[in-house]
Amino acid sequence: MGRIRFADRLALARAERAARDALRPRRVIEGREGTRVLVDGRPLVNFCGNDYLGLGQHLDLVAALQEGAAWHGVGSTGSALVCGHHAEHAALEKDFAQWLGYERGLYFGSGYQANLAVMQSLLAEGDVCVQDKLNHACLLDGARLSGAELKRYPHGDVEAAMRQLMSRREGAAMLATDGVFSMDGDQAPLADLALVARAQDALLYVDDAHGIGVLGPEGRGSLAVASLGAREVPLLLLPLGKAFGGQGAMLLGSTALVEHVAETARPYLFTTAPAPAMAAAMRASLKLVRKEAWRRAKLMSLVMRFRRGAAARGLPLQESFTPIQPLVLGDNASALAASKALEAAGFLVAAIRPPTVPEGQARLRITLSADHAEADIDGLLEALARAVNDSPAPIPA
Ligand SMILES: Cc1ncc(COP(=O)(O)O)c(C=O)c1O
Structure with missing residues (x-):
């Protein structure tokens, strides 16, 4: 390959994406009130956000943010290890560790960053990182960054995970999984994975981005549902940009594990x-998540209403009992067409295409929130039935 100009490379790549219906222009949210968003001057009901409990605009959170900024300023002024670690961060880490029974917490600016940090600091060449094939991209990217061997087992296949761990001859092993899979909404077989990890002396690491706040008593997440705790899952990540309605991610673990990450992870330093x-x-969000169980109850009743309505209309949903309700349509063009038809009917549901999901599995990733009303669900179902059932493209079984 000879010399190439960036302009030519980008033009080629863009043309190739356009030919695959894979262009992904960003939509500007001009205003927001709960699940109502303003896009191109039009009000739409948002069915693709992750504010599952409807806390993102809660006055307690807004007031805490304002007061925090008044006391501490807008920025942290430095890296956590230099001068950026403030009393508010320390208090949040303590609150989360106490809540879920871990020794230590470490607050990151994002879940993506946290996953890169965990893998890069704990794993090295010669180690193995065994992961579910449908894990979130940042778990996979983190393993690649670490230099460890990345092995991916078929989705939910605990025996395959066991075999991959058993084939390890040397080095340390980590078994990493989403608690709730971000694009499919189903739950990892955590109890079985915990047994496998223990038997194979592997560190079990769970990223519960879509389970925390939503599942279990007090919203304690996927671990609580599987009756697991810090002993079985020594390292747990809780991204806070979803049910907690904010930003960042909390890593929980033993003092030894967490302090090692804090002092050695390049994406943290x-x-x-x-x-x-x-x-x-x-911190304000955590109080509401624990206290306001009605949000989870309402959310789950909306999930059931949606699933009943979809079944009645012949819409082929995935097996998911979380607020993530994907409708797999197959090719990119079908997903885009359905998304456009929904928008014309007043609903914002982005078409999710590769590389976010595997080739040929483009979908509408419909997400529900405690902020939705039953009438929103019914309206979406009607629009979906028209958009999908009237579409000329075949729907895979
Ligand atoms: C399972 C999972 N982990 C991590 C992330 C990344 O978290 P953040 O958005 O805070 O970077 C996401 C989604 O964004 C996710 O779905």
């Missing part, structure tokens, strides 16, 4: 610590 005000807002 070489970045400005998150805003202390956001940590204050997340």
Whole structure:
């Protein structure tokens, strides 16, 4: 390959994406009130956000953010290991560790960053990182960054995970999984994975981005549902941009594990610590998540209403009992057409295409929130039935 100009490379790549219906322009949200968003001057009901409990605009969070900014300023002024670690971060880490029975917490600016940090600091060449094939991209990227051997087992296949761990001859092993799979909404077989990890002396690491706040008593997440705790799952990640309605991610583990990550993870060391005000807002969110069980109850009743309605209309949903309700349509063009038809009917549901999901599995990733009303669900179902059932493209079984 000879010399190439960036302009030519980008033009080629763009043309190739256009030919595959894979262009992904960003939509501007001009205003928001709960699940109502303004896009191109039009109000739409949002069915693709992750604010599952409807806390993102709660006055307690807004007030905590404002007060935090008034006290501490907007930025943290430095890396956590230099001068960016504030009392608000420390308090949030303590709150989460106490809540879920872990020794230590470590607050990151994002879940993506946290996963890169965990893998890069704990794993090295010669180690193995065994992961579910449908794990979130940042778990996979983190393993690649670490230099460890990445092995991916078929989705949910515990025996395959066991075999991959058993084939290890040397080095340390980590078994990593989403608690709730982000694009499919189903739950990992955590109890079985915990047994496998123990038998194979592997560190079990769970990323519960879509389970925390939503599942279990007090919203304690996927571990509580599987009756697991810090002993079985020594390392747990809780991204806070979803049910907690904010930003950042909390890593929980033993003092030894967490302090090692804090002191050695390049994605933690070489970045400005998150805003202390956001940590204050997340403390306020934690109080609401624990206390307001009605949000989870309402959310689950909306999930059931949606699933009943979809079944009655012949819409082929995945097996998911979380607020993530994907409708797999296959090719990119079908997913885009359905998304456009829904928008014309007043609903915002993005078409999710590769590389976010595997080739040929483009979908509408419909997400529900406690902020939705029953009438929103019924309206969406009607629009979906028209958009999908009237579409000329075949729907895979
Ligand atoms: C399972 C999972 N882990 C991590 C992330 C990344 O978290 P963040 O958005 O805070 O970077 C996401 C989604 O964004 C996710 O679905």
